Amino acid sequence: MDNSVRYAIGAPGIKWGATEKAEWLAQTTIKRSYLEQVVSKVHALSEKFDIEQYGALSYAPEKYPLFAIKTHHWDKTKPTVLITGGIHGYETSGVHGALAFLALKAEQYSADFNILVVPCVSPWGYETINRWNPNTVDPNRSFYANSPAEESAALMQLVQAQQTHFLMHLDLHETTDSDESEFRPALAARDGKEYIPDIVPDGFYGVGDSENPQDAFQKAIIDSVRHVTHIAPADSAGNIIGEPITQEGVINYPLKALGLCASVTDAEYTSTTEVYPDSPRVTDDECNMAQVAAIVGALEYLKQHQ
Structure with missing residues (x-):
């Protein structure tokens, strides 16, 4: 694509308003299942790790629960590490790489570290294979106070709730x-x-x-x-x-x-x-x-x- 090619929505040089954002949202479609492809793998890890639901997206709470996975027996004397995936839902290996780490490697590092993994921060984005959330907001530019992205706000609350460095x-x-x-x-x-x-x-x-x-x-x-x-x-x-x-x-x-x-x-x-x-x-x-x-x-x- 070169500079002369217009994007299909909106007019060149003019920021989108509510009409253009609604038009963008209307052309998104569900292309894969978060519950089948991600949540099922999270629950399959429940014997090895502690599973916590830390929220749900308001777009469809029953479809988009948010999960964090933690190694057993957290110890305040051990350093704590965070792994996140799926901030941009279309970036598939971020999600499934985090899940693969849990399935294959995480236990062997649990003696040295408290490990917290959030495999899919943006499940709507995962299903629609999108970078933005439904409000045309990029969650990965939204980690600040009063975030406009509920995906980002939920993760920030989870991090704060750990009360650890x-x-x-x-x-x-x-x-x-x-x-x-x-x-x-x-x-x-x-x-x-x-x-x-x-x-x-x-x-x-x-x-x-x-x-x-x-x-x-x-x-x-x-x-x-x-x-x-x-x-x-x-x-x-x-x-x-x-x-x-x-x-x-x-x-x-x-x-x-x-x-x-x-x-x-x-x-x-x-x-x-x-x-x-x-x-x-x-x-x-x-x-x-x-x-x-x-x-x-x-x-x-x-x-x-x-």
């Missing part, structure tokens, strides 16, 4: 071809701005915090993931998604200033993982396992440096 937070994401074909053009149209195309990175990359980058921690994640999938190269300008790389496969964002999920705990160690599921070089399972490898690499680093 978090050492680490990994937020599991994907960068997809649809970012350029749909979601960034929609964002530009919604905000009345010009859409400027970018290049979708071919491979995995991570996003650290520009205010607290933790370069060695980010490298440990990259080195773990490279055993599962390829690492995204920088473009000809030395950037990934418009940001300069700080090392192979890593860029930094000001997490708190942008209202990003990875800022929600004020943890010392944070990273947003970005898997590329549209590469012909990967399978869905490899994408899920790349997320698992990112978590394992992060936890192994913490075990060695705490």
